[in-house]
Amino acid sequence: MNIFRKVFLSFLGLTAVTLLITLGLARWSFDQGFLNFIAGLEQQRLTLLGNNLSAAYSHNNNWQLVISTGLERFIDTSTQPMPHSARPGGGFGQPSPLRPRNPNAGAPFHPPQARKENRPPTGLFNTQGQWLTGDKPKPHTQEVLSHEIYLNGEKIGELRSWLNDIPQRSLASSFSIQQRYASIAIGLLCLLLAGVASWLLARRLTSPVNSVLHGVERLSRGNYDLKLDTSRSDELGKLMQNLNGLSHILNETRSAKNRWFADISHELRTPLTILIGELDALEAGIRPFGPKQVESLKHEALLLHRLVDDLYQLSLSDVGGLKYHFSQLDISSALENVCSSLQSKAQGKDIIITPNIQANVVGLVDPQRIEQLFINLINNAIIHTNAKGSVQIALSQKGNAVVFEINDTLPSVPFEDCEKLFDPLYRQNASRNRATPGAGLGLTICKNIVNAHRGSIHATQSALGGLCVTVKIPLTKEPA
Numbered sequence: 001m002n003i004f005r006k007v008f009l010s011f012l013g014l015t016a017v018t019l020l021i022t023l024g025l026a027r028w029s030f031d032q033g034f035l036n037f038i039a040g041l042e043q044q045r046l047t048l049l050g051n052n053l054s055a056a057y058s059h060n061n062n063w064q065l066v067i068s069t070g071l072e073r074f075i076d077t078s079t080q081p082m083p084h085s086a087r088p089g090g091g092f093g094q095p096s097p098l099r100p101r102n103p104n105a106g107a108p109f110h111p112p113q114a115r116k117e118n119r120p121p122t123g124l125f126n127t128q129g130q131w132l133t134g135d136k137p138k139p140h141t142q143e144v145l146s147h148e149i150y151l152n153g154e155k156i157g158e159l160r161s162w163l164n165d166i167p168q169r170s171l172a173s174s175f176s177i178q179q180r181y182a183s184i185a186i187g188l189l190c191l192l193l194a195g196v197a198s199w200l201l202a203r204r205l206t207s208p209v210n211s212v213l214h215g216v217e218r219l220s221r222g223n224y225d226l227k228l229d230t231s232r233s234d235e236l237g238k239l240m241q242n243l244n245g246l247s248h249i250l251n252e253t254r255s256a257k258n259r260w261f262a263d264i265s266h267e268l269r270t271p272l273t274i275l276i277g278e279l280d281a282l283e284a285g286i287r288p289f290g291p292k293q294v295e296s297l298k299h300e301a302l303l304l305h306r307l308v309d310d311l312y313q314l315s316l317s318d319v320g321g322l323k324y325h326f327s328q329l330d331i332s333s334a335l336e337n338v339c340s341s342l343q344s345k346a347q348g349k350d351i352i353i354t355p356n357i358q359a360n361v362v363g364l365v366d367p368q369r370i371e372q373l374f375i376n377l378i379n380n381a382i383i384h385t386n387a388k389g390s391v392q393i394a395l396s397q398k399g400n401a402v403v404f405e406i407n408d409t410l411p412s413v414p415f416e417d418c419e420k421l422f423d424p425l426y427r428q429n430a431s432r433n434r435a436t437p438g439a440g441l442g443l444t445i446c447k448n449i450v451n452a453h454r455g456s457i458h459a460t461q462s463a464l465g466g467l468c469v470t471v472k473i474p475l476t477k478e479p480a
Contacts, residue, residue, distance in 0.1 A: 004206045011198035016191060023187045030179060038163060039145055042120055046147035046159045049074060053124070053159070054151050063124070063132055063157065071124055071134035120145075120161040127155055138162065208236040215243050224251035260424060268307065271300040310441040324366040324452055331370065331402055332361045335395050338374040342382065350388045353378075358396040363475035369449045374404070376442040377469055381408040385466060392464065400476045401455075408466035418459040418467070422447040446471075 052074050056066050066074065121135035131137065143163035149156050208229075215226050226247035228240040278297055281287040339355045346353045381391045389409035396403050413421065424444045443459075450457040455473035462468035 003209060004202055007206055008198050008202035011201060012195055015194035015198060019187060019190055019194065023183055027180070027183055034176060035143070035163065042145050042161050042163065043147065045119070046122070046145065046161060050147050050149045050159055054149050054156070057149070057156055058151055063126070066124065067133045071122065075119070075122060120163050122159060122161045125158045125160060127157060129158070132157070208232060208240070212236070212239055212243060219247060219250065224254060256423070264311070268304070271303040275300045310445065313445050324369060326364050326366055328362055329365050329367045329370065330360070330362050331365065332357050332359050332395060334367065334371055335374055335393070335404070338371060338378060339393060342375070342378050346382050346391065349382065349385070351382055351385055352390045354390060354392045356392070356394045361395060361397045361402050363402055363473065365453060365473065369452070373446050373449045373471070376446050377406050380442050381406055381467070384408070384411070386410050389466070390464065397475070401472050401474045404471040405468065407462040407464045407468045410465045412461055412466050415461055418461065421459050422457070
């Protein structure tokens with residue numbers, strides 16, 4: 001079952017349960033209120049009936065007249081006051097007042113059938129609770145409404161009505177059934193509206209989820225050109241933004257991988273082509289074999305060895321395979337030794353190295369990797385600095401961190417390309433192209449070494465006209 005159906009059925013089910021409970025409580029409240037209403041009307045009727053029966057009882061001080069005449073006659077007249085002649089002292093012995101109001105005098109009285117059908121069953125009981133006349137009580141009847149009849153302050157009988165035995169054809173019962181059907185119709189209509197609303201709401205809520213799902217499917221198929229709508233301000237909008245960012249990163253990574261393979265192929269092919277050409281020339285006898293040719297072949301072989309070694313070091317650092325052994329090191333002395341070892345190379349290009357090293361800078365680092373970091377950065381500056389230039393090296397401790405900075409003279413790098421120098425095999429322009437030795441992996445290895453020490457490395461344009469590389473490594477923080 002997909003998420004749309006789950007959301008739709010969840011909303012619809014919750015609405016249906018809520019609607020069922022609401023209608024049930026409303027029906028229960030209606031039944032209670034309607035029963036109280038019927039009880040109030042019945043109490044008024046019993047009061048009037050009791051007054052008429054009290055007047056009839058007062059004539060002979062017994063219920064014989066009521067029993068012989070039947071309670072139905074008094075029930076029929078309970079909605080009207082008793083005639084004056086039927087009241088105590090009104091000449092009740094005359095036959096006319098108690099005769100049925102019927103044109104045929106003396107004919108048996110039959111109350112209107114509608115009257116009987118529209119009232120609860122009613123019976124008359126004496127003071128001992130014995131049934132006298134009217135409707136007989138039924139077993140298991142619970143809703144009983146009683147009215148005591150008094151004459152001159154003395155109880156003479158009791159009227160009882162059974163509300164839960166109202167005839168089905170009565171107005172009260174018909175109204176109750178009509179309200180029940182109305183409640184069912186309203187419930188079904190509300191359920192239909194809830195279904196439509198749930199469908200629209202589920203569609204609106206799952207629409208961005210479907211967009212995210214389709215976007216993930218496109219990414220899984222290798223289609224990284226993904227642009228989802230990020231106008232939403234909720235969690236789904238943030239998820240879409242993250243997917244767009246992931247798509248951009250994957251696209252750049254794929255492009256970088258393709259460039260990487262092309263650059264690696266070129267870097268490997270160049271010295272191999274020279275080697276093969278030299279060997280072919282020697283084999284064909286075009287060039288005589290001698291120390292000069294051996295030196296040329298050795299030079300190209302060393303380039304290949306350096307490239308392969310750099311690739312190996314880079315792959316190890318990327319997968320965390322480089323081993324780090326941290327110990328307390330006098331970083332100042334280590335940098336001075338590196339500068340001394342590279343002085344001859346700088347002098348070969350007529351480049352002046354100017355060190356400005358603060359003494360006694362000691363920190364917890366990996367000595368071998370820190371030395372490799374210094375060698376790569378200084379060697380990179382010497383290689384990419386024009387002849388008769390200068391390289392300035394500075395080392396100082398600032399707070400709990402050691403700061404190493406190296407500046408060189410022309411050529412420089414555009415500001416927007418400075419940070420790209422740490423990408424593998426990156427070459428910015430002709431000033432730092434493949435005419436210079438190396439494969440463009442040194443700065444990438446440097447970045448991995450600095451990251452392993454939980455430091456930072458940045459490149460920017462130098463005030464000397466070339467490039468400025470700044471390294472900051474914490475001294476008191478435990479390395480990674």
